[in-house]
Amino acid sequence: MPIFKSQTMHLLETTIEKYGTAGETSTESAIRDLLTDLRHFCDQHEMDFDDTLEGSFAVYLEEQESADTQ
Secondary structure, X not given: OOOXXXXXXXXXXXXXXXXXXXXXXXXXXXXXXXXXXXXHHHHHOOOOHHHHHHHHHXXXXXXXXXXXXX
């Protein structure tokens, strides 16, 4: 599994924590709400969320594969 930069992980953890305090407190709910807002953001900026999500999955798989070969 790739090791993310501690600064990136801190930013993600802080963002997810803030979403958790805005309503339901579970991490899964906070991530769901964050993804929902990103979908709205993409709509407002005329971006295709599903294409972006698919692209992120491809990058994730590449990172996983790269970590497995190290």
